[in-house]
Amino acid sequence: MPRHSRSSLKKRAEEVVRILSRRYPDARCTLDHRNPFELLCATILAAQCTDAKVNTVTPELFRRWPTPEAMAQADIAEVERVVHPLGFFRQKARALVEMSRDIVAIHGGEVPRTMDELIHLRGVGRKTANVLLGTCFTGGGVIVDTHCRRISRRLGLTRETDPDRIERDLMSLLAPEHWSIFGHLMVFHGRAVCDARRPACEACPLLHLCPEGSRRMAAATAVQEVAG
Numbered sequence: 001m002p003r004h005s006r007s008s009l010k011k012r013a014e015e016v017v018r019i020l021s022r023r024y025p026d027a028r029c030t031l032d033h034r035n036p037f038e039l040l041c042a043t044i045l046a047a048q049c050t051d052a053k054v055n056t057v058t059p060e061l062f063r064r065w066p067t068p069e070a071m072a073q074a075d076i077a078e079v080e081r082v083v084h085p086l087g088f089f090r091q092k093a094r095a096l097v098e099m100s101r102d103i104v105a106i107h108g109g110e111v112p113r114t115m116d117e118l119i120h121l122r123g124v125g126r127k128t129a130n131v132l133l134g135t136c137f138t139g140g141g142v143i144v145d146t147h148c149r150r151i152s153r154r155l156g157l158t159r160e161t162d163p164d165r166i167e168r169d170l171m172s173l174l175a176p177e178h179w180s181i182f183g184h185l186m187v188f189h190g191r192a193v194c195d196a197r198r199p200a201c202e203a204c205p206l207l208h209l210c211p212e213g214s215r216r217m218a219a220a221t222a223v224q225e226v227a228g
């Protein structure tokens, strides 16, 4: 991968935001929620699962345990039954209850609003905290999920594989006001165009910015020439 100056990478990152913001004007968190506690629960449930599937179980979950106090007292086996369709249901049910117990015991039942406090809740990592801060509060970084990880690397914005390091690279390239939206744009673009296995580079509005896309297009052209 050729080396690029930091200023050219910053320009590329901001151009990605500009182009994809036009392409996906509705890009946002797609987990249904009415308050920070619900979003925290939904984000924990979304690990290794689609947002759409999470949205099918959360109405029942929030009807039965609508607050941290209620969830903290829930029978974990009952919670397991509700979240069972999502996979990893035992770990997820336990995480919801333990996280709620921490919110009640340490924060008086209020969802905390800082990265440091959030990542000290059981079951909450930086990605979950960034979703919450970027959507409900302020001060979040870049949400690095599987789409963001894959596309940022393809675009040459990072060489890292570890999500925390990718987040650090992206935050150093993007203006702070774009940290939150960047993650959402990556998700929308990953679903619509930049598929993990078969990215539609020929139809991608980022092709002129994307080293991986250029490589793929050149390889496809070479194959066509050989075949022709």
Ligand code: SF4
Residues within 6 Å of the ligand: 151, 154, 155, 193, 194, 195, 199, 200, 201, 202, 204, 205, 206, 207, 210, 212, 213, 214
């Ligand atoms: Fe993904 Fe291809 Fe677009 Fe690059 S050009 S972002 S690899 S779809």
